[in-house]
Amino acid sequence: MAIYNVFSHPVLHQYKTHVFSKATVIQVLTILLTFILPLIIVYRSDGLWIREIRYREQPKITFKKELIFLLHLSTNQSYVTYSTFQNYNNLQQQFLRIPLIKAFEEDITGNGLSDGLQLNLEIPLFDSEQVVGVEMLLFFTYKLQKFSSLFMDCMAYIQHSFAVAGAKLQIFGNLQIRQKNLLLNKGTNRKYDVPIVDSSSIFSDAYDLSQILEQYTQRNVTTELVAPYYTWIVGRGAGRPFIISASIKYPEDEFVISVPVKVGLGSICVCLGAVHHHF
C-alpha cells in the first residue's frame, strides 16, 4: 500500500531557564559577541568610517584668452613683455612688444569638453635682441560638475631659461589640479571664481609675479602645469619672430571629496539588512 502524507505541522520547542544560569551567560555572551566582535574587527581593520572618497572627472577648462609673458633678453638685462591687460601694457611702455596670438582648443573626444589648448605666440623681435628666458602666465577657468560645482579661475605658470639665445620655446604639459583639502560633495563652490590678476588695477603690484604666485599658492584648490617638457629651439633667422608654442592638455583628473551622505546611508542600510536577516 502506498503511504502518503496526510497532515504535517511544525513543532515549536521552547527552552526556559532562570536569569542566573549558564544558559543566560551564554545567551548574553552570544549577543555581545554578535555586536561587539564585528565592531572591533571593523574598527581595527581600517577605521570605522570612510571619510573621503576619490572620483575621476574631466574638468571643463577654458582658456580665458588672457596671458602675460615676459622675454628676458641677453643684452643689458633688458626684456620685452606683453599682456592682454591694458593697464599692465600701459605700465610697460617702452618694453611692450605686441605679439600675434593664436589659440585653439580642441575637443577630441567629442564630449563637449575641451581636451587641450594649442597656443602659439609670435613675438616680433629685432635681430639684435636675443631671448634667453621666458616667463609666462596663462589664465583659465575651471569647472567641475559631477559632485559639487566648482567654479574657479586658475592659471599655468611657465618659466624657462637657457644659456643660448633661442628662436622658439615649445611647452608640452598637462594642466592638473592640486587640492589641499577635501572638495565638497554637493553644492557650489565659487570662492575662487575671481580673476587671479586684478586687471582693473593700474598699480604695478597687481602685476607683480611674486604677489600673484603667493596669493595663488595660498588657495586651497589650484592648478599647475604637470610634467612640462620644454624644447628650446636655437637659431633665430633674420627678421623672424620669437615663437612660444604651448601644447597644454586638460586630462581627466582625480579629486578627493568628503563622503556624501547617501553613500553612508547606503552602507548603513546594508548593515541593517544583514543584522535583520541574521536574527
Place this chain on the structure above:
Amino acid sequence: MIVFSILSHYLSLTLSSLFYLSLSLKSISPPFPWFPSHPLSHYLFFLCSDSIGLCYISLLFFLKIYYSFFLLVLSIFLGIFFLLSLSLSLSLYINLFFFSSGSLNFLTFSLSLSHNLFLHFPLWYLNLSLSLSRYTLLIKNLGGNASAYSLPGNPGLFVPNVVNVSLIASSLQVKSITFEAFLIPRGLSGQDIHMQCFSDTVQNQQAATAFFDSINCLKKNTTTNLGNQTTPANFSSTTQTTPASSLSTTQTTTPAISRPKLWLINNPNLTLTAEGASIQLRRQFDVKEPTLELVAVTCCASLTPGIQVLRKRKLTLSVIVSLGPFIYHNDSQFISTDEIRPTLIGNPAKKNFANCPCDMTWNSCDINCCCDMDCSPSDVDIFSKCIPGYQGAQQLPPPPWMCDSTSPEQIPFMCVRTKDSAYLGLFRHDRSTISNLITFKTELTQKRYSFSQADSSNSGRTENFNYKYGSQIQSSIPNIIYPVPRLLTLPQRTFSGQCATTAPVPFLINFNSDCIYQMTPDLCSDNSILSATSFALSTALRNPHCPHAYTILNGLEQQFVKTEVFYHCTSNSKTYLKSLDTLSDVLSQSLESSQNFTIPDVCIIDSSGLYHCPNNVEESLSAMDEDLPPLCPWDDGYTRPSDGSDGLQKKISGNPGYIIGDPIWSGTAVTNETTEKQLYVNQHESQQMHVWEPSPSGLCSLAGKKKITFGEDLFSSCVIFLTQDSLNDCQNLRKWLFYQLSRLMPSDRIGRYGNNGAQRSSDWIKVLRENISDQFPDIVPVPEFNSTNMTMENISSTIDVSLPWTTESTVANNKRNFSQGTCIQMPTGVVLDIMYANTGLVQGTPIKEIIGAKASYVFDNWTFTCIQNVMVGSCMSPSWNINSTERYQLFTLTSVVHFIRVPGRRSKPVIRYNELPVENRHTFDFDFGDIFYLIFRQPEEDFELYMNKIGVILVIIFTALLSGFIILML
C-alpha cells in the same frame, strides 16, 4: 542530491565500461595518455590481466575517485563564481536600490542564497571526502591480494667464480710523460689476484698486436722474478723486426738490441683487489721535438684457485702519446703551457670541492700543494712546505673577543687569534669558459640591449619601390654612365633647431624650412647650400644647360620625371641678414611718415563702415610671408608655366572641409552691374581677410598682414603714435581708422569649404557687417532701401556696441571741439566671428564647413593725455630729437578672429532634471541614467570596453542562474 548521485553513477558506469572495452581489445601498457601515473594503475593492470570481474570493480572505484575529485573541483569553482556574482549583485544593489523599500527582498534573497551555499558546502565536502577514503581503503585491500607481483628489474646473472677484469687508461690521448692505467675487476670478492704488467713502445697497431701475442702469460707466470724493468727476450726480438719509424726519433737513434725501454711501469707486479688497482707508466727521457708514440701495455693474471677469469688471462691496452718539446719538465712535475686550465669544481652546494683548495691546475702538480692528487709522493718530498689554509674560499673575520695573548710562547702583547668556526666562507658557482661559437651566441642573445648605431639609411633605401605618403624621394643624374641614386634633400631643422643640411624630403608632405648660416666665402662655392645643383633642377633648365644636375626619379621604373623647381634669388640681401636696428632707430625713421592720415580718393565707404577700393590701389601693407623674391635670373622663364601668376598651384585648405590650421579663403564678390548677379569672387591678396602681423616696433605702418587660419583664434594688434594735433581732427582720424581696418579685413565673402570655386557662388557665404550709418552719419552714407543686401544687414545688426552711446556720439561728433584732444567712438579694432560646424563625414573625417561670419568694429574713446610735464605710461617723446617738443601718445588697433563651433556639442535629450540651473545640478544627484549604467553605453566609453562590460554582465547573470539552479537541485 538523488538526481546528482544517479547522474554520477551512470556517468562512471559508462566511462568504466568504455574503458574496460578498450582495454580488453588491446592490452596496451599505458592505456591512455591522460591516464594518471598513479600507483593504483599498477594494481589495475595486474587485476585486469588476471580477472575480468575484479578489473571491472577496481576500474569503477578508480574512476569514481577521480570523478569525485572532478566534482569537488567543479563545486569549488562554482562556489567562487557564485560568490563573485553575489558580491557584484550586492554592490549593484548598494548603488541602485538603497532607497527603494522593495529592494530589501532582493537583499534577503541574496543573503539566503549565500546562507544556503555556506551551509551546504561543507556537507558536500564531508560527504565526498568520506566516500573517497572508503574507496581508497577498498583498493588497498585489493592490492594486498596482489602482493606476489614484482616489478621487472635489470636481470643480472650472478655467477660467483667468474671475474671480469678490464684495463682502462686514464686517457687515450696522453700528453704528458706520465700516465695511469686502471685495472677494474667485476665479480671479484674476497680474494686477490696477482697481476704482472709489461709495456713497450710500438709503431702501429699491428706491432702492438704482435707485442701482445709475444707475451705468454702462462710462461711469464714462471718468470715473474725475471726483473721489473727488462722485457723477455722473445718480445724484444719481435720489435726488432719492425722497420725504423719516422715518427719516433728516439727509437731510430737507439740500437735495436740494447735499446733502453722508453716507457716503464713503476709497479709491474701488483695485487688486484676488489677495489681495483692502477699502474703508473713513466717515460724515461724528455723529448726534444714533437713526438707521437704508441705505447702498448699488457697485463697477465696469475692463476688463482677458485677464480675463473673470463675469456683470457691477458689484458691489453694501447695508448697514443703525443709530446711536444715545449714541455717543461722540472724534476717531479711538469707544466704544459697550453694545457693549464682551471679546475672545474661543479656546484659547491652538492660537491665537496674544497678537499684541496690549492689544486689550481688540472692534471698537473701544483707547487707546494701537498693534497694535490696529481703530485707523486716524490714530488711531495721535495716540496719546501705545504701550503696552509682553510678548507674554503674565504676566511671568516675573527671576532674581537677572540683575541687574547694567553699563549706563553707568543710575545705577550701580540694578538693571537684562534679559529674554531665551521664557517668555510662564501662560495660562488664556477662558470666555465666559452669555447665554441654556438655557446657564445646563445649567451649573447640573452642580452637584448647593447650600444649600437643601427644604420637605418641602408635598410630604408631600396632600389625599386613605389612612392608612398611620407616616403623618401630619389634623385639622380641622368647623363652619366653609372648614376648613383641620391635622396632629394633640403636643409631642415632637427633636434633643437640645428640645421641638418642633407635632410630627406618626404613625399606628399608640404613643409617649409628655414636655416641659419654664417656668411662665409664657402657659401659661394659650387657645393654650398646656396647652390641649386645641390638640390634638383627643373627638367627644362637642366636639359640644355646643366646636364649634370640632379633630377627626380619616379619610384618604380627609375625613370626621370618632368620636374619643376623654382629658385628665387634676391639682390637685396638685407632682409636675410641680421640687422642691428633698435627700436629708436626704427621709430626715428618711420614715426614721422606714419603721421600721414590720408585716404586714397578712389576708395568709397559703405554703410557698414567698409571701404571699397579698386584693385589697382597699391597695397601699402604688404604681407610679409607671401613676399617672395623674384625668380633667379638663370631661371630664364622656360620653367614658368603659362597659367598662374607665380607658377605655383593654387593651394587648397582641405577637401571638402577645412583642415584646422590651414588658411581660410575669402574675397570680394564681383557682380554684374546690370543683372546684379555674382560673377566670381576676387581672391586677390589685397581682398582677403587678414590680421596684423606686428613688427618689432609695433607700428601699424610697419606691420605685415597674416592670413587667417581655420579653427585658431587669433589676436594681434599694432600701435599708432598720435600727436595732439591728430586727435583734434577726429573726423579725419576716424575715416583713416575705418580705412585701415577695412584694408585689413576687406572681404565680403568667405569660402565655406577648403576648396571653393571662384565662380560657384554657392561656395561662398556673405560676411555680415553691422550698419553703422546712424552712428556716423557724417562719414557713412545712409543705405538705400531697395537693396536687399542692406536690409539683411539691418536685420542682422543686433549691435553689441552700446546703442545708448549712439545719439550722444553723433552729438559729440558734431560738437567735437568742446574738448580738445578727445575723440569718442573711434574704431579701434575689428573683430571677425566665424561660425563653423561639422556638416557630414567624408570617409570618417568630419567636414568642417564655415556657416557664418560677422565682422564688426570695436569702438573706444581716445583722449590725449600726454601734455607737457605729465608722464603717463603710453606717452613718448622722440628721444632722437631732443629739441622737439612734440609728444606722442600710443594707441592700439586690434584685430581679433574668433571661431565658434555650432552646435557646441551633440545635443542630448532633455529630461526633467536637466532643466535645473547648471550650478544646482550635479551628475550624481539624481541621475536615472546611473541605474542602467552597466547596460547602456556611456558617451565616453569606446565600443570594445562596452562589449567587455556586456560580456561580464552576461557571465554574472549566467553563473548566478546556474548556481541558483544547482542549489535548488540539491
